Amino acid sequence: MHAEPVAEAAPAVEIRGLVKRYAGKTAVDGLDLRIDRGAVTAVLGPNGAGKTTTIETCEGYRRPDAGTVRVLGLDPVRQAAELRPRIGVMLQSGGVYPGARAVEMLRHTAKLHAHPLDVDALVERLGLGSCGRTAYRRLSGGQQQRLALAMAVVGRPELVFLDEPTAGLDPQARRATWELVRDLRRDGVTVVVTTHHMEEAEELADRVAIVDRGKVIAEGTPAGLCRDGAEDSLHFEAPAGLDLGALVKVLPDGAAATETAPGHYRVQASPVDPQLVARVTAWCAEAGVLPERLTARQRTLEEVFLELTGRELRS
Numbered sequence: 665m666h667a668e669p670v671a672e673a674a675p676a677v678e679i680r681g682l683v684k685r686y687a688g689k690t691a692v693d694g695l696d697l698r699i700d701r702g703a704v705t706a707v708l709g710p711n712g713a714g715k716t717t718t719i720e721t722c723e724g725y726r727r728p729d730a731g732t733v734r735v736l737g738l739d740p741v742r743q744a745a746e747l748r749p750r751i752g753v754m755l756q757s758g759g760v761y762p763g764a765r766a767v768e769m770l771r772h773t774a775k776l777h778a779h780p781l782d783v784d785a786l787v788e789r790l791g792l793g794s795c796g797r798t799a800y801r802r803l804s805g806g807q808q809q810r811l812a813l814a815m816a817v818v819g820r821p822e823l824v825f826l827d828e829p830t831a832g833l834d835p836q837a838r839r840a841t842w843e844l845v846r847d848l849r850r851d852g853v854t855v856v857v858t859t860h861h862m863e864e865a866e867e868l869a870d871r872v873a874i875v876d877r878g879k880v881i882a883e884g885t886p887a888g889l890c891r892d893g894a895e896d897s898l899h900f901e902a903p904a905g906l907d908l909g910a911l912v913k914v915l916p917d918g919a920a921a922t923e924t925a926p927g928h929y930r931v932q933a934s935p936v937d938p939q940l941v942a943r944v945t946a947w948c949a950e951a952g953v954l955p956e957r958l959t960a961r962q963r964t965l966e967e968v969f970l971e972l973t974g975r976e977l978r979s
């Protein structure tokens with residue numbers, strides 16, 4: 665006899681075939697995305713790709729025109745009352761009463777939750793100490809951002825949505841935000857973050873979803889996306905006119921070697937790994953050639969992003 669299977673916890677977010685239109689214009693076009701619990705997921709995409717619309721649908725602020733959205737197993741519109749206390753939301757536009765005093769508002773929000781974070785410690789770590797009695801509308805843009813972040817996390821939510829949390833922040837505030845996100849992850853909180861900063865996604869995210877024209881067009885770990893289908897390359901300099909036909913013979917199938925300019929060589933292969941470097945250098949040693957300025961390059965997430973979404977500016 666098998667034991668009864670334990671019901672698996674629902675994923676943090678499960679979106680199937682989401683469609684959202686504004687006045688006939690399709691902003692989200694059959695988007696599928698599953699986000700597991702306990703990880704940081706970065707949602708990337710060009711301006712207007714549909715990221716904010718998707719996130720706001722998960723938060724229950726927008727109703728899908730088609731498809732289904734489940735957040736912690738709940739319908740964000742029909743089961744909003746049950747869902748809201750369990751999620752933290754940082755909106756791009758603040759979503760805060762402009763006349764309210766900054767830290768008072770945070771204290772008030774904390775009191776609405778059963779087990780809030782320590783407000784003073786949060787204020788301190790986000791550098792909001794000097795903003796105590798200042799009205800929200802009088803805070804600088806960066807201070808408003810940090811307060812919105814504090815409001816999103818103060819109630820110790822299970823799942824936090826952060827829409828461009830570091831847009832317009834100075835490097836110190838950006839780092840403080842990253843640290844807070846890392847702490848959330850360490851505490852088992854699921855974080856969904858949209859960003860236009862690729863290094864932020866590489867730095868913070870366990871998984872990345874790239875959205876374009878209302879659909880998820882790629883999904884995986886940052887390292888996996890940089891590796892997948894990648895034409896990575898190895899570069900070195902040596903005397904001009906090396907016999908590259910002989911070099912290619914010792915390389916794995918599919919590898920190519922070219923002299924891009926006299927004495928400048930490029931070896932393309934997938935993957936560029938330590939074995940490839942060893943074969944190239946062993947061949948050079950056989951040929952009595954010193955490969956100078958030998959560099960192995962993997963694509964960055966920004967390069968992958970541009971390859972997938974195109975280099976031209978969208979109108």
Ligand SMILES: Nc1ncnc2c1ncn2[C@@H]1O[C@H](COP(=O)(O)OP(=O)(O)OP(=O)(O)O)[C@@H](O)[C@H]1O
Binds near residue numbers: 691710714717
């Ligand atoms: N309230 C609205 N009314 C009409 N159109 C809208 C509305 N909100 C968004 N859109 C349109 O829907 C599309 C998707 O917008 P959305 O804000 O979801 O994109 P995004 O990926 O978050 O972009 P960004 O990176 O610029 O924030 C865009 O073409 C946008 O102009």
